[in-house]
Amino acid sequence: MKKSLMTAAASLLVVSLTACSTGKTGESSTNPAASGTPQASKAPKEMKLKIGLPGSYDVTKKEIIDGFIAKFPNIKTEIVEAPWGDFATKITTEIAGGTAPDIWFQENAVILGYGSRGVAEDLTPYIKKDLKEADYISGLYAAKASNGKVYGIPHGINPVALAYNKKMFTDAGVPLPTDNWTYQDMIDTAKKLTKDTNGDGKPDQYGFAASVGITQGWYPWARSQGGQVLDESKTKAMFTDPKSIAGIKAWADLVKTGISPDADFLKVAGGEWKAFASNKAAMFFMQYSNQALINKEFASLDYDTVMMPKGADGKRVVPIVTNSWVIFSKAKQDAKDAAWEFLKYYLSEEAQTVLAKSGASIPVQKNAITKLDANANPKNKKAFSEGIAQAGVTTDENPSWQEWRLAAQPIFVDILGQKLAPEEGMKQIQDKVQKVLDQNK
Amino acid sequence: MRNEARWGYLLTLPFSLNLLVFFAFPFFFSLYLTFTQWDMFNAPDWIGGRNWSRLIQDASFWYSLRNILLFAAIFVPLQTILALVLAYFLNQSIRGKSFYRMLYFLPVVTPWLAGGTMWGWLLNKTYGMVNYMLTSLSLPPVDWLDSKQWWLPITSVALVNVWKGVGSSMVILLAAIQGVPKDLYEAASLEGANRWSVFWRIVFPLVSPMIFLVLVLSTISAFQAFDVFLVMFDSPNVVPDSKVTPNILIYKDAFLTTKMGYASAMSWALFIVILAVTLVQKRFEKRWVHYE
Numbered sequence: 001m002k003k004s005l006m007t008a009a010a011s012l013l014v015v016s017l018t019a020c021s022t023g024k025t026g027e028s029s030t031n032p033a034a035s036g037t038p039q040a041s042k043a044p045k046e047m048k049l050k051i052g053l054p055g056s057y058d059v060t061k062k063e064i065i066d067g068f069i070a071k072f073p074n075i076k077t078e079i080v081e082a083p084w085g086d087f088a089t090k091i092t093t094e095i096a097g098g099t100a101p102d103i104w105f106q107e108n109a110v111i112l113g114y115g116s117r118g119v120a121e122d123l124t125p126y127i128k129k130d131l132k133e134a135d136y137i138s139g140l141y142a143a144k145a146s147n148g149k150v151y152g153i154p155h156g157i158n159p160v161a162l163a164y165n166k167k168m169f170t171d172a173g174v175p176l177p178t179d180n181w182t183y184q185d186m187i188d189t190a191k192k193l194t195k196d197t198n199g200d201g202k203p204d205q206y207g208f209a210a211s212v213g214i215t216q217g218w219y220p221w222a223r224s225q226g227g228q229v230l231d232e233s234k235t236k237a238m239f240t241d242p243k244s245i246a247g248i249k250a251w252a253d254l255v256k257t258g259i260s261p262d263a264d265f266l267k268v269a270g271g272e273w274k275a276f277a278s279n280k281a282a283m284f285f286m287q288y289s290n291q292a293l294i295n296k297e298f299a300s301l302d303y304d305t306v307m308m309p310k311g312a313d314g315k316r317v318v319p320i321v322t323n324s325w326v327i328f329s330k331a332k333q334d335a336k337d338a339a340w341e342f343l344k345y346y347l348s349e350e351a352q353t354v355l356a357k358s359g360a361s362i363p364v365q366k367n368a369i370t371k372l373d374a375n376a377n378p379k380n381k382k383a384f385s386e387g388i389a390q391a392g393v394t395t396d397e398n399p400s401w402q403e404w405r406l407a408a409q410p411i412f413v414d415i416l417g418q419k420l421a422p423e424e425g426m427k428q429i430q431d432k433v434q435k436v437l438d439q440n441k
Numbered sequence: 442m443r444n445e446a447r448w449g450y451l452l453t454l455p456f457s458l459n460l461l462v463f464f465a466f467p468f469f470f471s472l473y474l475t476f477t478q479w480d481m482f483n484a485p486d487w488i489g490g491r492n493w494s495r496l497i498q499d500a501s502f503w504y505s506l507r508n509i510l511l512f513a514a515i516f517v518p519l520q521t522i523l524a525l526v527l528a529y530f531l532n533q534s535i536r537g538k539s540f541y542r543m544l545y546f547l548p549v550v551t552p553w554l555a556g557g558t559m560w561g562w563l564l565n566k567t568y569g570m571v572n573y574m575l576t577s578l579s580l581p582p583v584d585w586l587d588s589k590q591w592w593l594p595i596t597s598v599a600l601v602n603v604w605k606g607v608g609s610s611m612v613i614l615l616a617a618i619q620g621v622p623k624d625l626y627e628a629a630s631l632e633g634a635n636r637w638s639v640f641w642r643i644v645f646p647l648v649s650p651m652i653f654l655v656l657v658l659s660t661i662s663a664f665q666a667f668d669v670f671l672v673m674f675d676s677p678n679v680v681p682d683s684k685v686t687p688n689i690l691i692y693k694d695a696f697l698t699t700k701m702g703y704a705s706a707m708s709w710a711l712f713i714v715i716l717a718v719t720l721v722q723k724r725f726e727k728r729w730v731h732y733e
Contacts, residue, residue: 264565400698402698406693406697
């Protein structure tokens with residue numbers, strides 16, 4: 001009965017919410033421009049701000065938060081931490097109970113769902129009032145919904161690029177990848193790099209480590225032959241498009257033909273990035289944030305990156321993910337102002353430079369991007385920053401992203417695990433995803 | 442008299458309030474929610490029977506019921522029989538009795554995360570110890586947790602669940618067996634009864650109410666299996682239909698995609714199934730359970 005009890009508890013919370021929210025709605029819709037932010041000339045107003053941090057300081061930077069606290073002594077800051085895994089559940093019940101933090105960050109795609117439910121504050125007026133658009137890359141608008149409202153501020157952008165292990169390439173006498181590579185070039189080279197070094201009939205060195213996830217795995221592959229996942233309006237699934245199927249077939253073939261290790265191998269190796277870093281796979285689609293782990297645990301590894309390969313139609317697709325900060329729509333206006341004050345600080349060159357140096361993600365502030373650490377591996381940071389500029393796309397995020405992705409993912413696991421033919425699997429995914437999209441119209 | 446009644450109500454008030462607020466209210470509220478669409482933020486929208494008609498067409502939900510029925514069919518009898526046998530033997534005067542009792546109880550106190558992770562490794566297709574032993578006996582390796590045949594992973598998980606749960610059932614049954622009066626054994630041995638008939642004629646009938654209790658409890662827990670599946674099939678959010686349980690679906694809809702109405706409908710459907718199974722067990726109770 002544990003789950004039903006939790007449901008019950010959640011239900012209880014909402015009753016108290018509906019009871020006390022009726023009186024408050026007028027207050028929270030106050031025009032943010034009218035209440036204003038503290039001016040330098042006036043004595044700063046005392047404010048309270050509750051910041052929610054999933055995954056605690058591993059993913060943000062303590063320096064930035066400390067810097068904010070030092071700069072704004074008038075804002076009494078309270079930090080609530082929770083591990084990533086539990087955060088979704090925790091925040092859901094807190095949102096229902098109206099006790100969520102004033103500001104927190106979560107996966108960007110989830111935030112679009114918050115926007116459509118009215119949980120997230122629309123940040124468009126704040127941005128218009130206080131930010132100079134020219135200072136930021138387009139990634140600033142990663143949380144823009146189709147209705148034009150912006151529901152979040154990126155914590156930083158995490159694009160994907162092709163990482164290669166230099167030593168494995170030179171040992172095999174194969175030329176290094178370039179920004180002009182196509183998927184076919186990559187597959188052909190991966191074949192040359194796959195080897196059975198101890199002669200037991202099974203390869204123990206692979207050309208490419210395929211990921212089963214969305215961003216580094218099936219999403220870029222589905223689009224590699226010119227296919228699509230959702231259509232432009234994000235209301236129609238395109239998984240049975242022959243080009244999408246062809247892309248997924250190429251992805252599944254990586255494991256089928258033995259160019260890429262299977263799930264069991266990767267599990268034992270500790271994931272794609274570890275297989276790559278321990279010289280067991282020569283290439284993989286690397287998310288920018290992977291470098292922090294690789295550089296920490298495999299400091300001597302000689303590797304670099306190039307931009308994502310071009311698709312069969314000559315077009316490049318660079319999937320980006322971001323976690324975004326949201327301001328809770330039911331927070332008091334004071335707290336919202338304080339939260340925006342925090343976000344303004346977060347987007348300042350000072351804080352964004354801290355983010356750039358941390359290597360955790362690409363900042364959205366243009367000046368800070370020039371401060372990416374070019375001495376730390378991978379040295380070619382342009383593979384990421386240029387990649388975003390040329391071809392950065394989200395993984396077809398829309399308000400029901402979480403739901404349709406959850407519906408599709410297990411089937412993709414079976415396709416890559418060779419349990420399901422790509423054609424059949426894509427048909428099943430098409431049905432499931434379309435159903436989700438229709439239900440959320 | 443009236444005064445006494447007033448005191449009675451007053452003194453039971455904390456309990457009654459607890460019952461009303463935390464059990465009765467959520468119970469009926471979730472029933473109401475099954476007829477609504479509720480995102481836990483805005484007020485629930487009345488949508489009539491749409492959640493229920495969706496439930497009937499929802500293949501994932503039917504798969505989850507199929508999985509959980511097989512899981513219960515393997516887990517419940519196996520665990521109960523094993524617990525009874527263990528309890529019977531551990532009640533005898535054998536060497537190192539308390540050591541064995543501890544050994545069988547150890548998995549109960551092991552956290553699922555640790556136990557499940559260990560079994561995940563043992564049953565890994567390519568690198569697991571179990572398949573290593575099979576291949577060294579020249580038997581083919583088995584894909585325990587990831588087979589195309591849906592029943593195999595469910596069976597594996599049911600067996601792991603027996604490993605985890607047998608200790609607690611055993612303790613209940615051991616206590617019951619220890620309650621069997623000594624003079625009955627003495628009388629039986631005077632009559633020249635062997636161990637087998639002592640067990641069937643004396644021990645079993647006397648502890649049968651406890652066995653019934655263990656059966657009902659483990660059936661209910663089987664239908665609510667959640668953590669065992671999540672830990673064994675490693676990605677909580679992406680369990681495929683062939684390995685899903687109703688509680689995982691309920692969790693996903695309630696907390697990951699905030700469809701509380703539909704999650705409530707699934708909870709109620711699960712409640713009805715458990716109620717039906719328990720009633721069937723209750724019906725057969727008279728045939729074999731013996732109350733003094």
